[in-house]
Amino acid sequence: MSRFAPMVDEAIEAIEGAASLADLEELRPTLLGKKSALAGASRSLGAMDPDERKAVGRELNVAREAVEACLARRLDSLRVDDRRQQLEAERMDLTEVRPDLRRGHLHLVTQARDRLEDVFVGMGYTVAEGPEVETAWYNFEALNIPEWHPARGTFDTIFVNLGEPEEVMLRSHTSPVQIRTMEVTEPPIYVVAPGRTFRTDAADATHLPAFSQIEGLVIDRGITMGDLAGTIDEFVKAFFGGEIESRLRPSYFPFTEPSAEFDISLPDGGWLELGGCGMVNPNVLQNCGIDPDVWQGFAFGFGIDRLAVMRYELDDIRELVNNDVRFLRQF
Numbered sequence: 001m002s003r004f005a006p007m008v009d010e011a012i013e014a015i016e017g018a019a020s021l022a023d024l025e026e027l028r029p030t031l032l033g034k035k036s037a038l039a040g041a042s043r044s045l046g047a048m049d050p051d052e053r054k055a056v057g058r059e060l061n062v063a064r065e066a067v068e069a070c071l072a073r074r075l076d077s078l079r080v081d082d083r084r085q086q087l088e089a090e091r092m093d094l095t096e097v098r099p100d101l102r103r104g105h106l107h108l109v110t111q112a113r114d115r116l117e118d119v120f121v122g123m124g125y126t127v128a129e130g131p132e133v134e135t136a137w138y139n140f141e142a143l144n145i146p147e148w149h150p151a152r153g154t155f156d157t158i159f160v161n162l163g164e165p166e167e168v169m170l171r172s173h174t175s176p177v178q179i180r181t182m183e184v185t186e187p188p189i190y191v192v193a194p195g196r197t198f199r200t201d202a203a204d205a206t207h208l209p210a211f212s213q214i215e216g217l218v219i220d221r222g223i224t225m226g227d228l229a230g231t232i233d234e235f236v237k238a239f240f241g242g243e244i245e246s247r248l249r250p251s252y253f254p255f256t257e258p259s260a261e262f263d264i265s266l267p268d269g270g271w272l273e274l275g276g277c278g279m280v281n282p283n284v285l286q287n288c289g290i291d292p293d294v295w296q297g298f299a300f301g302f303g304i305d306r307l308a309v310m311r312y313e314l315d316d317i318r319e320l321v322n323n324d325v326r327f328l329r330q331f
């Protein structure tokens, strides 16, 4: 047995007894520093004769290594403890409910759009999308509104100055998504396309220059106006509940023939105009490479913001974009 064994045992006991990293740091010089017992023993080697010095020196090295190894292990384990304690102290419970904080929620228009999507998805439709900046082809031409057509003027379009005049614009309705869908989809087609639309309208109680529409498009065999009327009725009932009725009034759109406007009944006995609809004009089908002798369809488009106004009984459509949290919080 090494003559240094008691020294080593004592050192190890002290190391294991250290309760924290700081205690251990404090201990280190007394174990391995100049004033330590090991250093003292090392100094006494000088007085020994060479053979003895060699033997004792070797024992001393073994002893020192044992103490160093023990110190390193203890350091490691105290560091792990330390880190664990720190993590525990800084832990955050992200599921914690703070009754003193008000949770946000989706904007009214988003809620209305989501509900509309749900209603149509429930009827077997899928949801389509298109860009907010469009070319004249998608916003007008393919929809059977050539350049000379007076209907172009009725859309109060906001143009974007990117080269040719009146060639690029903020879409004035979601109907361009009809074209984009038909271009890439084989019939039968059942889609709705909600999205933002833009017109030069000044904001007032019933108009916004940036508003939202939802477009519907059905292309299948043997589709009639009756399917259109039934679909609108179904969706109005699903969205508002049983009491609200819908009606169609003859109208005109270049991309549908025949065309209609549809209204929903108001609690006060009046009617609110919600949007336009009709049977897809054969010219539009042809523009998209769909044979009108085989396929027929209907389309509709209406304002989501107006629907939100009606559903939440708002006095002024501008409330939707004022971003006054006191208003928004109510819903």
Ligand code: PHE
Binding pocket: 172, 173, 174, 175, 253, 256, 259, 275, 276, 277, 278, 299, 300, 301, 302
């Ligand atoms: N795009 C028309 C509008 O914004 C509405 C519409 C859509 C009419 C589809 C007929 C068919 O006024």
